[in-house]
Amino acid sequence: MTDHSDVVVIGGGQSGLAAAYHLRRLGVDCVVLDEQATPGGAWQHTWDSLRLFSPAAFSSLPGRLMPPQPGETYPDAAHVVSYLADYEKRYAFAVRRGVRVEGVHRDGPHLRVETDSGAWRARAVISATGSWTRPFLPAVPGRPDYAGRQLHTVRYRGPAEFAGQHVVVVGGGNSGAQIAADLAYDTELTWVTQRPPRYLADDIDGRALFDAATARRRALDEGRTDTGGVASLGDIVAVPPVREARDAGLLTARPMFTRLTRRGAEWADGTTAEADAVIWCTGFRPALSHLAPLGLRGPRGHIPTTGTRAVGEPRLHLLGYGDWTGPASATLIGVGRPAREAARAIAADLQAGA
Structure with missing residues (x-):
C-alpha cells in the first residue's frame, strides 16, 4: 500500500518540526515520518547535564518561544524535549512515529519514500534526519x-x-x-x-554564534571576504x-x-x-543513507545544495545538517530561516506544477 502527501518530511526533531510549521502556514499538505517513538528528536538521548548555549528565549523554533527553565539561564536537554513535545502538540502536525525510512527513490513526477511500514509518494521531500545517529570515531593508532x-x-x-x-x-x-x-x-x-x-568570552553565547554564522553566509553569498564565522570567535x-x-x-x-x-x-x-x-567527543556525520538511491553524494559525504535544495534533485531539500544547508541550521534558533526558505520554494514549485 502506498500513501500520498504533497510533502514528506523525514525526521521529527527540531528541523522537521520547523519545516512542518512553515509548510502549514503556506497551506501545504505534509506528513512527518519519525523513527523515534516519542517527541524530542536527539535531545531525548543526550547526557543529563547538557546545557544549551543560549537562554531559552534565544533557542526557540518559529511561532513559539521556548519558556524559561526555572532557576536556569541555559536550559537543559530535558527542558528542550518538553518544549519540542509541546510544540508538536500545539500545532497538531501529522507525525507518524516509529517509522524508519529506508530509501528515497525517483518515481516519475514523484519521489517515493520507502519505509519499514509501507511507502509514500510525494511531490517534494525534506530530509531533516540530522547527525546524531552517525557518530564519528577517528582512526587513532591502537x-x-x-x-x-x-x-x-x-x-x-x-x-x-x-x-x-x-x-x-x-x-x-x-x-x-x-x-x-x-x-x-x-x-x-x-x-x-x-x-x-x-x-569564547564569558558574555558570549549562542546568540552571537548565530549572528556570526549568518554574517559569514551573507558575506560568502555576496562574494565578500570570508569573515570566519563562528570559528573566528572560539x-x-x-x-x-x-x-x-x-x-x-x-x-x-x-x-x-x-x-x-x-x-x-x-x-x-x-x-x-x-x-x-x-x-x-569527536563529532558526527550527516545521516543521509536513506538518500543513497538518488545518487547525489558529493565531497565529504555532503550532497551539493543551493540553499536547502539538492542540486541533483530539485524536489529534495536538506535541512538542519550544518552551515551547508543554512547558517547555523543545526541549532534551534538557526533552523527557522532555512526551514522557511525551503517551505516557500516547495510551495512555489507545487503551485507551478499544479
Missing part, C-alpha cells in the same frame, strides 16, 4: 587494541558510572568541554584536544558548569595523544596516561 571502555558522546549519560576511574575525554569543542567539566570532580580526568581550548561556549570547572583549575587540556595502548594513551614524547575509559 584504538582496536585498547582494553578499556570506549564510548562516543552519544553513549555518555553522566559521571556516576565513572566515579573513581581514570577517564580520557577526547575533543576540544562544546561537547568535550561540557563532558570534561562533568567528570572533573569525581574522576582522574585527562582532557585532550587537537589544539589548545579556545573559550570553539567553546563557557556555560556555567564549564566556567566553574575551568576557573577551579580542573580543565587543563593536554595535546592529542599519538596512539592508544592496551592500558591507556601514549604521547609522542613517550609519556602515558592510564585510562579505564576513553570518551570520544
Whole structure:
C-alpha cells in the first residue's frame, strides 16, 4: 500500500518540526515520518547535564518561544524535549512515529519514500534526519587494541558510572568541554584536544554564534571576504558548569595523544596516561543513507545544495545538517530561516506544477 502527501518530511526533531510549521502556514499538505517513538528528536538521548548555549528565549523554533527553565539561564536537554513535545502538540502536525525510512527513490513526477511500514509518494521531500545517529570515531593508532571502555558522546549519560576511574575525554569543542567539566570532580580526568581550548568570552553565547554564522553566509553569498564565522570567535561556549570547572583549575587540556595502548594513551614524547575509559567527543556525520538511491553524494559525504535544495534533485531539500544547508541550521534558533526558505520554494514549485 502506498500513501500520498504533497510533502514528506523525514525526521521529527527540531528541523522537521520547523519545516512542518512553515509548510502549514503556506497551506501545504505534509506528513512527518519519525523513527523515534516519542517527541524530542536527539535531545531525548543526550547526557543529563547538557546545557544549551543560549537562554531559552534565544533557542526557540518559529511561532513559539521556548519558556524559561526555572532557576536556569541555559536550559537543559530535558527542558528542550518538553518544549519540542509541546510544540508538536500545539500545532497538531501529522507525525507518524516509529517509522524508519529506508530509501528515497525517483518515481516519475514523484519521489517515493520507502519505509519499514509501507511507502509514500510525494511531490517534494525534506530530509531533516540530522547527525546524531552517525557518530564519528577517528582512526587513532591502537584504538582496536585498547582494553578499556570506549564510548562516543552519544553513549555518555553522566559521571556516576565513572566515579573513581581514570577517564580520557577526547575533543576540544562544546561537547568535550561540557563532558570534561562533568567528570572533573569525581574522576582522574585527562582532557585532550587537537589544539589548545579556545573559550569564547564569558558574555558570549549562542546568540552571537548565530549572528556570526549568518554574517559569514551573507558575506560568502555576496562574494565578500570570508569573515570566519563562528570559528573566528572560539570553539567553546563557557556555560556555567564549564566556567566553574575551568576557573577551579580542573580543565587543563593536554595535546592529542599519538596512539592508544592496551592500558591507556601514549604521547609522542613517550609519556602515558592510564585510562579505564576513553570518551570520544569527536563529532558526527550527516545521516543521509536513506538518500543513497538518488545518487547525489558529493565531497565529504555532503550532497551539493543551493540553499536547502539538492542540486541533483530539485524536489529534495536538506535541512538542519550544518552551515551547508543554512547558517547555523543545526541549532534551534538557526533552523527557522532555512526551514522557511525551503517551505516557500516547495510551495512555489507545487503551485507551478499544479
